[in-house]
Amino acid sequence: MKILSVDDSAIVRKIIQGAVEVLNFDLLEASDGLEGKKVLEEHHEEIGLILLDWNMPGMNGMELLQVIKGDEQFRHIPVMMVTTESEKENIVRAIKEGAEHYVVKPFTMEELIKKILECLGQGDQDE
Amino acid sequence: MNEQELAYHRAFTVAVSEVMGTMTGFEMEEDEAFFTPDEESFDPKETQPCEISGAMVLLGKKNCMATVTMTRTTASMLVSYMTGIPYYELKNGDLFDGVAEMMNLMAGRAKALLSDSEYHFDISPPFTIVGENHYIVHKKQAKLIQKRFVSNELSFILKVFNV
Numbered sequence: 001m002k003i004l005s006v007d008d009s010a011i012v013r014k015i016i017q018g019a020v021e022v023l024n025f026d027l028l029e030a031s032d033g034l035e036g037k038k039v040l041e042e043h044h045e046e047i048g049l050i051l052l053d054w055n056m057p058g059m060n061g062m063e064l065l066q067v068i069k070g071d072e073q074f075r076h077i078p079v080m081m082v083t084t085e086s087e088k089e090n091i092v093r094a095i096k097e098g099a100e101h102y103v104v105k106p107f108t109m110e111e112l113i114k115k116i117l118e119c120l121g122q123g124d125q126d127e
Numbered sequence: 128m129n130e131q132e133l134a135y136h137r138a139f140t141v142a143v144s145e146v147m148g149t150m151t152g153f154e155m156e157e158d159e160a161f162f163t164p165d166e167e168s169f170d171p172k173e174t175q176p177c178e179i180s181g182a183m184v185l186l187g188k189k190n191c192m193a194t195v196t197m198t199r200t201t202a203s204m205l206v207s208y209m210t211g212i213p214y215y216e217l218k219n220g221d222l223f224d225g226v227a228e229m230m231n232l233m234a235g236r237a238k239a240l241l242s243d244s245e246y247h248f249d250i251s252p253p254f255t256i257v258g259e260n261h262y263i264v265h266k267k268q269a270k271l272i273q274k275r276f277v278s279n280e281l282s283f284i285l286k287v288f289n290v
Contacts, residue, residue, distance in 0.1 A: 008252070009227070011224045014212065014221070015209060015210055018211050084231065084234075084236070086235070086239040087242050105235065106150045107149065108149055
């Protein structure tokens with residue numbers, strides 16, 4: 001199973017890669033919404049989770065989220081927003097648009113790993 | 128210190144502590160003895176030059192620029208701890224992106240802390256200024272924050288100023 005990380009920061013994608021490797025999954029990456037959409041179109045059958053930044057140039061995370069949840073091919077894939085946007089109205093907006101989970105930057109590696117496991121329904125495995 | 132300065136000081140001090148503590152494990156403390164000369168008396172020989180600055184624009188009632196400036200050595204250590212990648216394996220692009228992301232995280236946290244106040248702001252995408260021996264110099268009257276944060280041998284200068 002693969003996890004798709006869509007974030008315009010290469011450093012954030014490397015941090016996410018570290019967490020994904022600990023969990024023995026493979027990571028696919030995209031640096032903006034349009035690239036994320038292309039990766040999804042090619043690999044949607046292998047992707048089990050999307051980690052999605054909000055503020056990106058070009059197509060931003062909210063716009064990509066709307067594409068994902070509006071498309072039969074992709075809407076079943078859980079999406080976790082990974083973003084600095086922490087205001088309640090933004091969190092509510094993302095959830096209303098279909099994001100299943102939300103994690104606010106900054107986070108520790110342990111927090112990220114725990115959140116990924118929760119998204120995959122494996123959150124109690126290491127307790 | 129006027130009300131805007133006070134609000135920004137509080138928010139950014141908390142933001143630096145939380146972001147750097149969470150992402151790198153370093154407890155960055157304010158250097159109380161730090162002093163930077165104002166524009167009229169600026170002398171490059173008396174100010175520590177740096178090599179990498181993360182920057183972004185804060186868009187609010189009064190627009191500001193926020194910058195975080197450091198040496199390459201500090202950037203290497205902080206980005207190494209953020210990512211788990213040994214410092215000697217980091218490429219230039221990793222450092223430039225890492226410093227920009229640090230600025231993004233700190234400004235994002237400060238934004239959240241001020242979101243319910245009259246000093247709330249939106250943030251631009253971050254960018255990086257690179258060059259040996261560069262300084263961020265602004266008008267004295269524009270200054271909101273000028274602080275140096277240290278942890279052991281690592282340090283960076285945070286500036287927020289009106290534009």
